Amino acid sequence: MLEDSIVAGLREVISRAAVSLSRDVVSALKAAREREDSFLAREILNSILKNIEEAERRGLPLCQDTGTPTFFVHLGDGFPVRSRLGDLIARAVRESTPSVPLRPNTVDPWTGRNSGDNTGRGVPVIRWFPVEGDELRVIYLAKGGGSENVSRLFMLNPTEGVEGIRRAVLRAAIDAGGKPCPPVILGVGVGGGADAALEAAKAATLRRVGSRSGDPAVAELEERLLEDVNSLGIGPMGLGGRTYALDVHVDWMHRHPASLPVAVSMLCWAARRGEVVFHPDGSYEVLEPG
Amino acid sequence: MREWRVSTPLSEETVRGMRVGDLVWLSGRVVTARDQAHRRALDLASSGGELPVDLSGIAVYHCGPIARREGEVWRIYGFGPTTSARMEPMEAEFLRTFGVRMIVGKGGMGGRTADALAEVGAVYAAFTGGASVLATDSVERVISVNWLDLGIPEALWEVEVRDLGPLIVAMDSVGGNLYREVASHAAERMGRLLG
Numbered sequence: 335m336l337e338d339s340i341v342a343g344l345r346e347v348i349s350r351a352a353v354s355l356s357r358d359v360v361s362a363l364k365a366a367r368e369r370e371d372s373f374l375a376r377e378i379l380n381s382i383l384k385n386i387e388e389a390e391r392r393g394l395p396l397c398q399d400t401g402t403p404t405f406f407v408h409l410g411d412g413f414p415v416r417s418r419l420g421d422l423i424a425r426a427v428r429e430s431t432p433s434v435p436l437r438p439n440t441v442d443p444w445t446g447r448n449s450g451d452n453t454g455r456g457v458p459v460i461r462w463f464p465v466e467g468d469e470l471r472v473i474y475l476a477k478g479g480g481s482e483n484v485s486r487l488f489m490l491n492p493t494e495g496v497e498g499i500r501r502a503v504l505r506a507a508i509d510a511g512g513k514p515c516p517p518v519i520l521g522v523g524v525g526g527g528a529d530a531a532l533e534a535a536k537a538a539t540l541r542r543v544g545s546r547s548g549d550p551a552v553a554e555l556e557e558r559l560l561e562d563v564n565s566l567g568i569g570p571m572g573l574g575g576r577t578y579a580l581d582v583h584v585d586w587m588h589r590h591p592a593s594l595p596v597a598v599s600m601l602c603w604a605a606r607r608g609e610v611v612f613h614p615d616g617s618y619e620v621l622e623p624g
Numbered sequence: 625m626r627e628w629r630v631s632t633p634l635s636e637e638t639v640r641g642m643r644v645g646d647l648v649w650l651s652g653r654v655v656t657a658r659d660q661a662h663r664r665a666l667d668l669a670s671s672g673g674e675l676p677v678d679l680s681g682i683a684v685y686h687c688g689p690i691a692r693r694e695g696e697v698w699r700i701y702g703f704g705p706t707t708s709a710r711m712e713p714m715e716a717e718f719l720r721t722f723g724v725r726m727i728v729g730k731g732g733m734g735g736r737t738a739d740a741l742a743e744v745g746a747v748y749a750a751f752t753g754g755a756s757v758l759a760t761d762s763v764e765r766v767i768s769v770n771w772l773d774l775g776i777p778e779a780l781w782e783v784e785v786r787d788l789g790p791l792i793v794a795m796d797s798v799g800g801n802l803y804r805e806v807a808s809h810a811a812e813r814m815g816r817l818l819g
């Protein structure tokens with residue numbers, strides 16, 4: 335039936351994302367290995383690329399931190415399942431935990447008790463986007479704690495302008511160092527307010543590596559930030575080298591006259607992203623993410 | 625740059641010979657401990673209690689594995705490192721209390737840990753973050769697991785490994801510290817970029 339088919343599709347995207355990286359990330363890592371001339375940086379990228387190959391070949395999770403399950407749900411007006419979707423997503427996560435296996439990563443902040451199945455209050459995290467059409471498109475992100483912990487929010491004085499944004503991004507990278515498992519995909523959210531900037535920054539890390547903002551001035555800023563952040567020499571795993579970010583993606587919104595929020599979000603090289611599209615009859619396609 | 629193939633227990637002399645930039649392949653007994661396990665171990669020691677596993681001369685691994693119980697045995701499906709910075713508030717005391725000779729983790733640690741490494745004779749060695757499958761391949765068996773009430777990631781896993789590596793010595797016992805070098809170079813570069 336329809337609901338079982340939705341759970342099956344979600345489980346497929348969860349398990350595929352845990353095991354296999356998208357092509358854009360793998361080719362960017364290979365290009366990075368060619369660019370590096372430091373022995374340690376190359377050694378680290380060799381380990382990363384070998385790990386990617388072995389995980390895929392043997393169907394094992396790429397990283398032991400299988401992340402916090404996060405879903406960006408684009409729900410078409412005509413899709414037949416609506417309010418039940420949250421429960422179905424939680425069921426898919428619960429069933430995937432022993433089958434992939436995923437590490438149980440959901441802890442009660444007061445008692446320290448691990449729920450054991452990656453679900454709990456507010457988890458899986460779900461963001462809802464109503465869209466036209468009769469399809470359901472779900473983008474899945476399993477982000478580890480190391481990269482989430484270096485997320486930053488800067489509430490700049492608006493007169494700091496673009497230079498202030500550059501400063502904030504570089505400061506975030508230096509403070510993060512090797513902690514988020516670089517090479518990372520770096521997302522920047524500008525404007526909108528504190529919460530909106532953070533959401534935009536995280537969503538920006540979902541974009542395909544190598545893609546540029548449709549706004550020419552923002553695309554230019556992305557290129558410049560990428561060059562800036564890599565020129566710091568922090569390198570893979572923070573042990574020195576030319577590749578800190580595989581790419582920088584910037585998204586923006588209008589701001590309050592008194593505020594210039596700048597949020598920075600980093601996604602580790604093990605960028606567990608996935609995408610699945612469901613048709614109204616329950617049939618689905620799991621897509622290459624990004 | 626030297627390459628080391630060593631087995632636990634490690635002697636003070638061995639680890640004092642290691643320098644930043646050296647590569648290590650580690651065999652023998654390692655014990656995983658994350659922040660919750662560090663806290664509990666130190667609380668236990670300060671109240672005169674004894675740890676369920678002996679840590680002297682071994683490597684403590686900052687790692688929360690993926691583990692599944694299959695019949696009578698635990699099987700490991702993921703064994704990569706976690707971010708070491710979370711253990712910084714406790715690591716210096718941990719090193720002084722338990723006689724550990726090597727910390728394995730990722731992302732580096734702070735000045736208090738660096739000082740303790742020099743004082744007790746130990747090194748911090750980095751395993752490539754996220755390279756969980758490669759680490760899993762070095763697992764021979766789970767010897768014991770304690771403190772499962774903390775949850776699977778936070779429990780104390782005592783594991784026998786063979787050739788866990790390459791580990792990169794990133795903080796040594798004579799003040800060498802790759803993270804500090806990288807950070808000071810990066811700060812200088814940022815100053816030049818922004819004028």
